[in-house]
Amino acid sequence: MAAALFSFRAAALAALLVAVMAACGGCGSCYQIRCVKSNHPACSGVPQTVVITDMNYYPVAKYHFDLSGTAFGSMATYGLNDKLRHAGIIDMQFRRVPCNFPGLTINFVVQHGSNPMYLAVLVEFEDKDGDVVQVDIMQHNSGYWEPMHESWGSIWRIDPNRPLKGPYSLRITNESGKQLVAKNIIPDNYIPNTNYRSYVQY
Numbered sequence: 001m002a003a004a005l006f007s008f009r010a011a012a013l014a015a016l017l018v019a020v021m022a023a024c025g026g027c028g029s030c031y032q033i034r035c036v037k038s039n040h041p042a043c044s045g046v047p048q049t050v051v052i053t054d055m056n057y058y059p060v061a062k063y064h065f066d067l068s069g070t071a072f073g074s075m076a077t078y079g080l081n082d083k084l085r086h087a088g089i090i091d092m093q094f095r096r097v098p099c100n101f102p103g104l105t106i107n108f109v110v111q112h113g114s115n116p117m118y119l120a121v122l123v124e125f126e127d128k129d130g131d132v133v134q135v136d137i138m139q140h141n142s143g144y145w146e147p148m149h150e151s152w153g154s155i156w157r158i159d160p161n162r163p164l165k166g167p168y169s170l171r172i173t174n175e176s177g178k179q180l181v182a183k184n185i186i187p188d189n190y191i192p193n194t195n196y197r198s199y200v201q202y
């Protein structure tokens, strides 16, 4: 059962991967996906919006995108969710759409393994284009912005050759060049795997 679900996901979302890789930094961007009756009788044709959060390499399938159970199930006609889950490989349609996270502001998550010589931050919940094209960091109100580098997905990192000093402000830039600043958003004594929720949003 799990295998059928997996192959469905892998097949459906492998197509999506092509678009994401072409666009990438596409991680963080939003897509509408749907399957229609001509793909499989259980398909509802109702589009669902999903956010590309990350990519994991699997030994069996090349790529795997996480799709929430709710989003997955609601692509099926009511009552036919299980049928769709057992359908195996079917075709999907998808298109990129603006992101909209009602009530959410941009969130920063300090990544596991961060230390004074290496800071990695996941940036999430950006409305509109969903991903950012640049992230800059300012240490302890120095007045000086330093570029961070895109590490993987929506994770940005800095690994200078001298210890970092907080608190840290972060400045993000979207595809239109619009910049937002989250001042002193990450404290000097941050805790990895913790959310630091800003007050800013596109």
Ligand SMILES: *[C@@H]1O[C@H](CO)[C@@H](O)[C@H](O)[C@H]1NC(C)=O
Binding pocket: 127, 128, 129, 130, 174, 175, 176, 177, 178, 201, 202
């Ligand atoms: C960037 O942010 C501005 C301000 O919210 C918005 O008007 C614009 O559409 C955004 N650009 C993209 C490509 O989403």
